[in-house]
Amino acid sequence: MEKDIINKVANSKLEVFDLEDYFPKEEIVTIDISQWLYEGFILKEKDFRELLKSFDWSIYSEKGIVLFCSTDAILPAWTFALVASYLIPFAKQIIHGNEHDYLLLHYNKVLESIDFSNYQDKPVILKGCSKKPVPNAIYTLAIQKLYPFSKSVMFGEACSAVPLYKSNLK
Known part of the structure; x- marks a missing residue:
């Protein structure tokens, strides 16, 4: 008796917020x-x-x-x-500092421009395990942006997410 494998993650309302999607494209x-x-x-x-x-x-x-x-x-x-x-x-952009400073400035600008209301009352995974050098400080900034809108925020991958926040009011 064979059972179909069901991808519960793909069928869930879970939204993935991947900071790598916003990594600078310029050299x-x-x-x-x-x-x-x-x-x-x-x-x-x-x-x-x-x-x-x-x-x-x-x-x-x-x-x-x-x-x-x-x-x-x-x-x-x-x-x-x-x-x-x-x-x-x-x-495209000029800073005085180091590459880490450049990434911090870049992500600050990008996160200020995103409409986070798209995550209203949704469970969100703040994707971790990045292949690009996303500064840890940016994850801290990202949860602050997601917090007012999301139902919950987890960090990592859908298969092994660490809960960060869950709204009791939503």
Whole structure:
């Protein structure tokens, strides 16, 4: 006697919220500004400006840019802003920091733009086990966005989800 296998997950009202769906599509490139400093440490303003002016910034077209300085150079506050001003016509997004900072900014913007009312009174799985480096802090932000709308939120995969929240009022 054979019984049909029924996929209860596929037939459920369970909604999957997968942060990987919102991972940046652009290539993220790091730019070390020490390359334009004298001996990697000293900002000679006139030379610095000339080097920036003569650089081909178009190579960063539609890329996500992370600006940093790999040396212990003491730089004026305007340094990174000046570099960014050359990148603005080309880059998709520019930050001063590291790739993790870039992802945090990206996800903050994305999660602010999503209409979470689509999850009203529904059980939701906040998908974990990502193949992409979604920062843990973003899961914390995501549950805050899902909480006011969802009936419940679980973390992980449907087959092994960890309950995070269940509304008693809904």
